[in-house]
Amino acid sequence: MGAARTEWFHRPRGGRVTCSGADIATHPLLERVEVRRNERVAEGVGLLVLHAPRIAATIEPGQFVHLRISTGADFILRRPFSVHRASGETIEVLYQVLGRGTRELATREAGDVMDAVGPLGNGWRVPVGAAHALLVAGGLGAAPLGMLAERLAQGGIAVSVAQGAPTAERLLARDLFDAAARRVVVATDDGSAGETGFVTGPSARLIAEDRPDVVYVCGPEIMTRAVAAQAAAAGIPCQVSLERLMACGIGACLSCVVTTTSGRKRACVDGPVFDAEEVCWDGSELPPRH
Amino acid sequence: MGAARTEWFHRPRGGRVTCSGADIATHPLLERVEVRRNERVAEGVGLLVLHAPRIAATIEPGQFVHLRISTGADFILRRPFSVHRASGETIEVLYQVLGRGTRELATREAGDVMDAVGPLGNGWRVPVGAAHALLVAGGLGAAPLGMLAERLAQGGIAVSVAQGAPTAERLLARDLFDAAARRVVVATDDGSAGETGFVTGPSARLIAEDRPDVVYVCGPEIMTRAVAAQAAAAGIPCQVSLERLMACGIGACLSCVVTTTSGRKRACVDGPVFDAEEVCWDGSELPPRH
Amino acid sequence: MDRNSRPVTSAAGPAPGLGVDLAVEVAGLDLRNPVMTASGTFASGREFADFIDLSRLGALVTKGVSCEPWAGNDSPRIAETASGMLNSIGLQNPGVEAFCERDLAWLRGRDVPVIVNVSGHSVADYVAVVERLERETVVAAYEVNISCPNVDAGGMAFGTACAPAAEVTRAVRAVTRRPVIMKLSPNVTDIAEIARAVEAEGADAVSLINTLLGMAIDARTRRPKLARVVGGLSGPAIKPVALRMVWQVAHAVSVPVIGCGGIVTGEDAVEFLLAGATAVQVGTANFVDPTATMRVIDSIERYCARNGVACVRDLVGALEG
Amino acid sequence: MDRNSRPVTSAAGPAPGLGVDLAVEVAGLDLRNPVMTASGTFASGREFADFIDLSRLGALVTKGVSCEPWAGNDSPRIAETASGMLNSIGLQNPGVEAFCERDLAWLRGRDVPVIVNVSGHSVADYVAVVERLERETVVAAYEVNISCPNVDAGGMAFGTACAPAAEVTRAVRAVTRRPVIMKLSPNVTDIAEIARAVEAEGADAVSLINTLLGMAIDARTRRPKLARVVGGLSGPAIKPVALRMVWQVAHAVSVPVIGCGGIVTGEDAVEFLLAGATAVQVGTANFVDPTATMRVIDSIERYCARNGVACVRDLVGALEG
Ligand SMILES: Cc1cc2nc3c(=O)[nH]c(=O)nc-3n(C[C@H](O)[C@H](O)[C@H](O)COP(=O)(O)OP(=O)(O)OC[C@H]3O[C@@H](n4cnc5c(N)ncnc54)[C@H](O)[C@@H]3O)c2cc1C
Ligand SMILES: Cc1cc2nc3c(=O)[nH]c(=O)nc-3n(C[C@H](O)[C@H](O)[C@H](O)COP(=O)(O)OP(=O)(O)OC[C@H]3O[C@@H](n4cnc5c(N)ncnc54)[C@H](O)[C@@H]3O)c2cc1C
Numbered sequence A, B: 001m002g003a004a005r006t007e008w009f010h011r012p013r014g015g016r017v018t019c020s021g022a023d024i025a026t027h028p029l030l031e032r033v034e035v036r037r038n039e040r041v042a043e044g045v046g047l048l049v050l051h052a053p054r055i056a057a058t059i060e061p062g063q064f065v066h067l068r069i070s071t072g073a074d075f076i077l078r079r080p081f082s083v084h085r086a087s088g089e090t091i092e093v094l095y096q097v098l099g100r101g102t103r104e105l106a107t108r109e110a111g112d113v114m115d116a117v118g119p120l121g122n123g124w125r126v127p128v129g130a131a132h133a134l135l136v137a138g139g140l141g142a143a144p145l146g147m148l149a150e151r152l153a154q155g156g157i158a159v160s161v162a163q164g165a166p167t168a169e170r171l172l173a174r175d176l177f178d179a180a181a182r183r184v185v186v187a188t189d190d191g192s193a194g195e196t197g198f199v200t201g202p203s204a205r206l207i208a209e210d211r212p213d214v215v216y217v218c219g220p221e222i223m224t225r226a227v228a229a230q231a232a233a234a235g236i237p238c239q240v241s242l243e244r245l246m247a248c249g250i251g252a253c254l255s256c257v258v259t260t261t262s263g264r265k266r267a268c269v270d271g272p273v274f275d276a277e278e279v280c281w282d283g284s285e286l287p288p289r290h
Numbered sequence C, D: 001m002d003r004n005s006r007p008v009t010s011a012a013g014p015a016p017g018l019g020v021d022l023a024v025e026v027a028g029l030d031l032r033n034p035v036m037t038a039s040g041t042f043a044s045g046r047e048f049a050d051f052i053d054l055s056r057l058g059a060l061v062t063k064g065v066s067c068e069p070w071a072g073n074d075s076p077r078i079a080e081t082a083s084g085m086l087n088s089i090g091l092q093n094p095g096v097e098a099f100c101e102r103d104l105a106w107l108r109g110r111d112v113p114v115i116v117n118v119s120g121h122s123v124a125d126y127v128a129v130v131e132r133l134e135r136e137t138v139v140a141a142y143e144v145n146i147s148c149p150n151v152d153a154g155g156m157a158f159g160t161a162c163a164p165a166a167e168v169t170r171a172v173r174a175v176t177r178r179p180v181i182m183k184l185s186p187n188v189t190d191i192a193e194i195a196r197a198v199e200a201e202g203a204d205a206v207s208l209i210n211t212l213l214g215m216a217i218d219a220r221t222r223r224p225k226l227a228r229v230v231g232g233l234s235g236p237a238i239k240p241v242a243l244r245m246v247w248q249v250a251h252a253v254s255v256p257v258i259g260c261g262g263i264v265t266g267e268d269a270v271e272f273l274l275a276g277a278t279a280v281q282v283g284t285a286n287f288v289d290p291t292a293t294m295r296v297i298d299s300i301e302r303y304c305a306r307n308g309v310a311c312v313r314d315l316v317g318a319l320e321g
């Protein structure tokens, strides 16, 4: 069932889909980045555009940056954010305002500087010969899938999107999905756009109707797991992006482990993208967001 | 030698010098204040103008406010600052940028709000029948003496000032002193204004030449002590404003004690102004500023 | 300057009245809510009366009082640290006699349960203080401080081993029928063991934690920041240690636990209740915000209302596995 | 994607060369400066090689290694707290064999003294790890962790009483001539006593502090923030406790003390040296800034230059009364 693991070896990088082997070593760097824009895009969600030429030059879809938000004297861990889009010398981050760090992030203005570590983690990989991909996004899960949609389309791979969110306004990255995908099906909790309900409805339908060659999932872990099960049942290879609490972000502290069939792996370097088949859903996911 | 302690019972409040007994109870309040201006007045020194109508209404020269500078999530003690001047609904603070709190204070802009506890502490008192006062200011010690000079002059008391600072630029509150005093003698460490050297030169001369009825001193403790000794030798009553580390500022924590002839007293409520005679200089002053 | 001409302070208003039952019982005391002041951070309340309505407190715990007057330590006595502060006040107090005359006299009729924090250099000292206080009707209970890191003789020494902790408890227990709360030190290998020892001698409750022994150095002057060199660490920095100890002790004893250490918000207080505390104390936060206790009470109430908790007692020990 | 096509990282440059002698000797090791990494916060250095020049470190202390592979604890394993963090990693490691093959092989020839942090569930475990490591020439010294609060058997239990601490020291001492550094737990009543016990059994140095046992609760979910409930508190929050313990231990033993706990800046490091540490370790700060160790080294050097300290060793224990 599913593609053998060794077939996951292309990275969806623009038109040139390069082959790079399974154990892609990421060489993150520490970059002083400047805020170019920081604006509200939906209730409690901001879009941060950073001038980060060195990170932008190499970041792949699915990778993330670790931002040092606080400029104060006090100690605060970095915060990890997927890169939603990279173009030229800038990277974009879609963030949900939740706690101390993201509240502070929301107050940053154009011209402010902070430092970022990145690119971090592995990215989404494309199975050899894939022609059609389904992207399933739940809430903020749209963030790392936006850049993937763009790159897949540029690489000539057909894209379908199933997207869910609490409300129409919170269907993020719509511009990228609309531009890249030949089909976007949405569901909202309140029915303000698309069908009423979870994204697992559209994803099941798209898997059945479109028979994609690969499914990419990012969202709340309970949703991710459900979609992974749908893909597995249909025998379609599936990759999932998982969130864990992260201290270092570079593989040193072991705070971010995910239990896999081959032992505990670090979400920050061995992930955040995992082959769904290898993930042991052990109940250690983060509590759902407010 | 010196005036008997019971004679210290007038407060220098504008034209109406009221009698209020020795044990003046201060009723501080917690006020949300708004920054009206915050500007550099000298190397490393800022002037903060706060809209604080309720504190401004009752504050006396020599009293201070306890500012909550940090707006972040992290814990930081309040910082005490003498009120340099009060007029109408505003109070002014002259502050030296030293550490974490004052560095952050320096970044506050017009429109920012913070909260202040005040008025705190006792103020300077005027001996009965005093007609001529000498104010001795060292560095930032000019802050609480500025308002005193203004109020004494308004009350018809002749004012002389001896002022010292590292450089001419750092002779603070000059406007208030020049307007209120009939004589201002200055000394700077580098000779950029007045005589070269410490303020203890001018203070000794003014004590000898002018024979004031009272001496008010604020500055580094080593200077304060020296001037207090000059006044004592001349048999002139002297009040000193002392700095101690303060946690609560309202008399509850006992962190700010000053050793006096009648035991340990709290600088925040029993001071910061003390009758020089009662202070036991026990070497517990703060280390000199940078 | 007329006292009455000064503007009335911005005392936090009365409870929002969300229909939540905030009452708790600790060691036989009925408290209107679980929020007390932490000893030494609130004096005897007088200084805070300009800011808050003291009668809204669950209980008021006074600054430690000893038999004879204590002068405390030299200055500097505090140092700010990351998310906390060190203090080496050293239990400065005017002695129990002056305390009764000034502080208790002022507290009489204030409509707030008064818990007197008791210090001593010896077992006899503790007993003498309590015996003197027995004559004062305003005293609702004793909190016996066997955990102050800032005095040379006595203080923490009593709280860092079972035998002396038990001995102080036994001696105090023998001279009063009022509730005895033993205040425990966190500077120990096994706080649960100490808690069990004082419970066995008749303590009606335990309160914890007192401050962690710490130190700060000024690299510029190369000197300790405190004249006494070492002092007690308090504030948000110690909250994780305090929560852990409350949780351990709540599982080790059956008397109520009063939790303390770094509480600034209502959420902090709720965390202590969930960990097993029946009541909480707010300490260092009072210095930063003199209305801190009121904020904490109101916010616990809102937490309960929002989460469908009808009665705050339902939170006690309700940590889910 | 070619590895070489990626831009070179912004590794902090070489020492500014202010003519300060930064070298220290600890337990027979000659270090180019007093700054080490703290175990468990730096893996085996590989992850940091993109950011800094490892050969500039005084020494590199590896993540704890045990005889058999350990899976560590469940997630979540960390929680941020006020000026600090809790971790309950639980010494996850691939076992000494894999460690030698992967980590030590990579470290060979890196021109940095390697100190291997050793864990065990039993005395025999510790001995077995050291015996295996004796065959590896790249190992300069052992740091024996008898203070991890995150494992059930062993770990901290060895570090919280004199007898087991002494026993582990004796056993390890018997199987190696390399320097043995015992890493002490702060979760004790009297850390000086433990330090003396391990010194008596031949420890060449002591390092302290490991993390303080703490806990965090999510009021919203009513659950502990860590799957294991309790974890170790590190970061600036604990610095005052660490400094105090270093100062106490430096007065209690004559072997060198390696100070650790909340060091973020060069000034923090200087404070530890003044308190009596001969070297320091930077831990949690590495997570916030992967170049933290370099910043600390450079800033110690600048401190010395500015204050006329020709040789960093002159700072050790130079606290003024
Ligand atoms: C690889 C990765 C990519 C991510 N990408 C995005 C993104 O594109 N957009 C976005 O809005 N969020 C993203 N997140 C989640 C984001 O990191 C958290 O929402 C954020 O750290 C919360 O910080 P806070 O200070 O507001 O919350 P707090 O609750 O105050 O944070 C406390 C601690 O918990 C951690 N934390 C809290 N929630 C999460 C979470 N869900 N995942 C990981 N750590 C968490 C914080 O990093 C911090 O250490 C991503 C997480 C990971 C691991
Ligand atoms: C009654 C009183 C009136 C004062 N008036 C003025 C004034 O008008 N202008 C002015 O510039 N300064 C004044 N000070 C000193 C001022 O409070 C400190 O400079 C300021 O708190 C330093 O804060 P920081 O965060 O920059 O320094 P940090 O060194 O980071 O502060 C750390 C801690 O030390 C305390 N502290 C540091 N230096 C002093 C000091 N000299 N006195 C008291 N506490 C200190 C801080 O309050 C804080 O708790 C006054 C102090 C007192 C007690």
Ligand SMILES: Cc1cc2nc3c(=O)[nH]c(=O)nc-3n(C[C@H](O)[C@H](O)[C@H](O)COP(=O)(O)O)c2cc1C
Binding pocket: B253, C038, C039, C040, C041, C063, C064, C065, C087, C089, C091, C117, C145, C148, C183, C209, C210, C211, C233, C234, C235, C236, C238, C260, C261, C262, C263, C281, C282, C283, C284, C285
């Ligand atoms: C300035 C100060 C003085 C204190 N004095 C006492 C005291 O007299 N008796 C006592 O039992 N605890 C005393 N404590 C300890 C507090 O009551 C409390 O246990 C500790 O500060 C931890 O709580 P916090 O973090 O909320 O402050 C004092 C604490 C501070 C900060």
Ligand SMILES: Cc1cc2nc3c(=O)[nH]c(=O)nc-3n(C[C@H](O)[C@H](O)[C@H](O)COP(=O)(O)O)c2cc1C
Binding pocket: A253, D038, D039, D040, D041, D063, D064, D065, D087, D089, D091, D117, D145, D148, D183, D209, D210, D211, D233, D234, D235, D236, D238, D260, D261, D262, D263, D281, D282, D283, D284, D285
């Ligand atoms: C994530 C993490 C893992 C750790 N693992 C180890 C370990 O394996 N062995 C050990 O002796 N100490 C370990 N420690 C403790 C640190 O080495 C250090 O003693 C402690 O974190 C205090 O220093 P800090 O405040 O600078 O982090 C670990 C600490 C952290 C935060």
Ligand code: FES
Binding pocket: A245, A246, A247, A248, A249, A250, A251, A252, A253, A254, A255, A256, A257, A266, A267, A268, A269
């Ligand atoms: S966050 Fe440190 S190993 Fe993944």
Ligand code: FES
Binding pocket: B245, B246, B247, B248, B249, B250, B251, B252, B253, B254, B255, B256, B257, B266, B267, B268, B269
């Ligand atoms: S600062 Fe608290 S008593 Fe003076």
